[in-house]
Amino acid sequence: xxxxxxxxxxxxxTGLAVLSTVLVVAPLVAIFIYLIYxxxxxxxxxxFTEVPKPVGETGGGMANAxxxxxxxxxxxxxxxxxxxxSGGIFLAEYGRxxxxxxxxxxxxxxxxxVPSIVxxxxxxxxxxxxxxxxxxxxxxxxxxxxxxxxxxRTTEEMLLxxxxxxxEAALALGxxxxxxxxxxxxxxxxxxxxxxxxxxxxxxxxxxxxLIFTAFGNVGWSGKLSEPIAALPLQIYVYALSPYDDWHxxxxxxxxxxxxxxxxxxxxxxxxxxxxVLKGAS
Amino acid sequence: xxxxxxxxxISQVQLQPEPDSSGGGKPAExxxxxxxxxxxxxxxxxxxxxxDRGFQWLMVASAxxxxxxVVLIAFELVVRSQLAxxxxxxxxxxxxxxxxxxxxxxxxxxxxxxxxALPFLYGTLVSSFLALLIAVPLxxxxxxxxxEMCPRALRGPLAFITELLAAIxxxxxxxxxxxxxxxxxxxxxxxxxxxxxxxTGFFGDDNPTGLGFVAAGVILAxxxxxxxxxxxxEVMSAVPISQREAVLxxxxxxxxxxxxxxxxxxxxxxxxxxxxxxGRALGETMAVTMVIGNSPEIHRSLLANGSTMASVIxxxxxxxxxxxxxxxxxxxxxxxxxVTIVVNAFARLLVWAVTRGAPAQAx
Numbered sequence: 261x262x263x264x265x266x267x268x269x270x271x272x273x274t275g276l277a278v279l280s281t282v283l284v285v286a287p288l289v290a291i292f293i294y295l296i297y298x299x300x301x302x303x304x305x306x307x308f309t310e311v312p313k314p315v316g317e318t319g320g321g322m323a324n325a326x327x328x329x330x331x332x333x334x335x336x337x338x339x340x341x342x343x344x345x346s347g348g349i350f351l352a353e354y355g356r357x358x359x360x361x362x363x364x365x366x367x368x369x370x371x372x373x374v375p376s377i378v379x380x381x382x383x384x385x386x387x388x389x390x391x392x393x394x395x396x397x398x399x400x401x402x403x404x405x406x407x408x409x410x411x412x413r414t415t416e417e418m419l420l421x422x423x424x425x426x427x428e429a430a431l432a433l434g435x436x437x438x439x440x441x442x443x444x445x446x447x448x449x450x451x452x453x454x455x456x457x458x459x460x461x462x463x464x465x466x467x468x469x470x471l472i473f474t475a476f477g478n479v480g481w482s483g484k485l486s487e488p489i490a491a492l493p494l495q496i497y498v499y500a501l502s503p504y505d506d507w508h509x510x511x512x513x514x515x516x517x518x519x520x521x522x523x524x525x526x527x528x529x530x531x532x533x534x535x536x537v538l539k540g541a542s
Numbered sequence: 543x544x545x546x547x548x549x550x551x552i553s554q555v556q557l558q559p560e561p562d563s564s565g566g567g568k569p570a571e572x573x574x575x576x577x578x579x580x581x582x583x584x585x586x587x588x589x590x591x592x593x594d595r596g597f598q599w600l601m602v603a604s605a606x607x608x609x610x611x612v613v614l615i616a617f618e619l620v621v622r623s624q625l626a627x628x629x630x631x632x633x634x635x636x637x638x639x640x641x642x643x644x645x646x647x648x649x650x651x652x653x654x655x656x657x658x659a660l661p662f663l664y665g666t667l668v669s670s671f672l673a674l675l676i677a678v679p680l681x682x683x684x685x686x687x688x689x690e691m692c693p694r695a696l697r698g699p700l701a702f703i704t705e706l707l708a709a710i711x712x713x714x715x716x717x718x719x720x721x722x723x724x725x726x727x728x729x730x731x732x733x734x735x736x737x738x739x740x741x742t743g744f745f746g747d748d749n750p751t752g753l754g755f756v757a758a759g760v761i762l763a764x765x766x767x768x769x770x771x772x773x774x775x776e777v778m779s780a781v782p783i784s785q786r787e788a789v790l791x792x793x794x795x796x797x798x799x800x801x802x803x804x805x806x807x808x809x810x811x812x813x814x815x816x817x818x819x820x821g822r823a824l825g826e827t828m829a830v831t832m833v834i835g836n837s838p839e840i841h842r843s844l845l846a847n848g849s850t851m852a853s854v855i856x857x858x859x860x861x862x863x864x865x866x867x868x869x870x871x872x873x874x875x876x877x878x879x880x881v882t883i884v885v886n887a888f889a890r891l892l893v894w895a896v897t898r899g900a901p902a903q904a905x
Contacts, residue, residue: 266795266798267795269795269797269798270795270796270797270798273797273800273801274691274796274797276683277683277684277686277687277691278687278691279683280679280680280681280682280683280684280687281683281684281687281688281700283680284680284681284684284704284707284767284771285700285703287764288703288706288707290722291710291714291715291718294718294722295714295718298721342604343604343607344604346600346601346603346604346605347601347604347605347607347608349601349604350601350602350604350605351605353601354598354601354602355602355605360605361605363609364605364606364608364609366887366890367608367609367612368608369886369890370612370883370886370887370890371608371611371612372886373818373821373822373825373882373883373885373886374615374825374879374882374883374886375824375825375826375827375852375878375879375882376825376827377825377827377852377855377856377875377878378615378619378825378875378878378879378882379615381615381618381619381855381859381872381875382611382614382615382618382619384859385618385619385621385622386614386618405611408607408608408611409608409611412605412608434584434587436590436593436594437590437594437597437598438590438593438594438596438597438598439590439593441597442597462709463709465711466710466711466712466713466714467711468711468712468713468827468828469827469828469852469856472856472859472860473859473860476860493711493713493828496713496714496717497713497716497828497832500713500716500717500720500721500832501720501832508721511717512717515713515714515717518711518714519710519711519714522709522710522711523706523709526705526706526709530702530705
């Protein structure tokens with residue numbers, strides 16, 4: 261009798277686990293299918309080349325938003341990637357095992373969990389208030405400081421995978437330490453570091469909250485970095501909440517473009533890391 | 543800085559002249575005598591000490607920038623919320639101005655300058671806990687399935703799908719929620735909830751839009767699921783296989799093995815994973831802003847419109863009317879910052895304690 265209860269409990273638990281898996285996978289599949297269905301029908305050449313038309317006129321696209329996102333991400337990478345990689349180099353090469361490095365690693369992890377809107381407030385205080393206006397530069401700063409902790413941690417993890425023999429060989433040949441770190445260790449781990457940067461890039465590409473009051477959005481092309489600039493996720497947000505069907509259509513198409521980009525980046529990262537990062541070391 | 547990276551000072555190496563050098567009569571001097579191409583090459587290299595020091599300090603400065611970012615954010619938030627802090631004090635978070643005519647509390651009144659964060663605290667807590675209620679059983683079930691029960695061939699694709707769930711931007715979740723989830727709730731789920739559970743008082747029928755805490759809770763649950771699930775999987779695989787084998791050797795069924803051998807040992811880490819998910823839910827902005835209805839009021843009904851700390855900042859920051867309004871929003875941002883830092887730090891400590899210092903995944 262007891263054995264029967266135990267067997268039944270085992271079966272019930274297995275069933276519940278399978279059910280929860282299905283319940284988790286189902287929304288994702290539903291989102292993807294719906295996104296492709298709704299977005300693909302409104303994707304056209306015009307989407308990538310035209311700016312949004314005034315309300316009431318059909319057509320138009322999100323060319324300014326796509327270009328704006330590219331500019332913002334370029335700015336963010338300019339800020340985030342060098343500082344992040346340097347921080348990772350410190351954690352792995354110069355500070356390995358020290359209390360300072362542990363504290364920095366912990367702080368980077370905690371900083372990753374801070375809401376992106378708080379980063380936006382910080383960029384607002386730092387850049388928008390002194391300048392007196394919204395700008396693409398402030399958006400880039402907001403996204404850049406979001407990239408730093410992520411890039412730092414992944415760089416550190418990749419550098420830790422480089423075997424010590426490589427470092428020792430370089431030092432034994434009399435290579436100056438700074439050069440050994442840069443040209444030997446970092447170069448060996450560079451596929452992994454690049455994938456780490458891509459991961460941070462993909463994460464930051466979809467961020468909207470920090471851009472609401474830094475880059476602010478733009479209905480047309482922006483001329484200088486000191487002007488407000490459109491961004492793809494920001495445009496999707498504004499259009500999704502609008503009452504116009506045409507804009508909803510554009511929002512779906514934009515969402516499809518964004519998600520294709522991110523899925524591509526994530527798949528690429530997975531492919532590179534599964535293939536083995538350190539071909540150069542062996 | 544440590545023994546791993548010794549500095550090489552070539553010029554300080556004293557080289558002795560060889561007794562039978564081909565050059566013959568060169569007197570030995572205080573410096574070095576060149577007698578081979580390698581020595582000549584090494585001696586001609588300058589001292590790399592300056593470049594090494596400079597590079598090292600550059601790396602240290604970059605790493606310290608992470609501390610700098612935290613300090614900078616905290617400083618800016620504290621300074622700019624001074625106005626609201628000096629006007630309202632601690633009462634900003636738990637008391638509200640009561641309108642003398644209607645006898646109702648006016649929580650957020652930019653026109654008359656009465657600001658209270660109470661509805662946003664309430665909204666954040668309710669939506670986050672609702673999300674946890676839905677997400678935690680599902681996430682643990684998914685983790686258990688993937689770690690213990692899944693056929694090996696399915697494991698890769700399912701893990702990839704969960705990773706994709708984590709990578710989708712929240713604005714796309716919000717887009718889907720507004721056009722698919724909210725109508726679904728409005729037409730089918732909410733009437734059913736009202737009919738079945740309306741007697742509890744938590745499911746009122748005065749908000750027929752489908753927006754509200756239930757919608758926000760569901761979409762938040764979908765968003766925090768991958769984090770909780772992947773951390774739970776990491777913690778479960780950190781349980782040594784000897785524990786599993788011991789329980790099986792005593793005659794346990796598979797579920798009993800999971801329950802006693804794995805989940806019991808991993809429960810601290812699972813709590814840490816759940817708290818990390820809570821931390822993410824507390825700060826989630828875009829998807830919540832799009833479905834929660836954005837009303838700065840407190841209602842008992844879970845189907846009512848509401849507002850969270852992050853959503854009010856997203857909605858009102860760009861158009862804040864006046865310094866006090868902006869300062870009040872900054873103070874809400876400060877509270878959000880402090881709470882998420884504490885929650886995340888606590889959760890990371892828990893997960894670290896279980897996985898014993900293996901680098902935590904940066905999500």
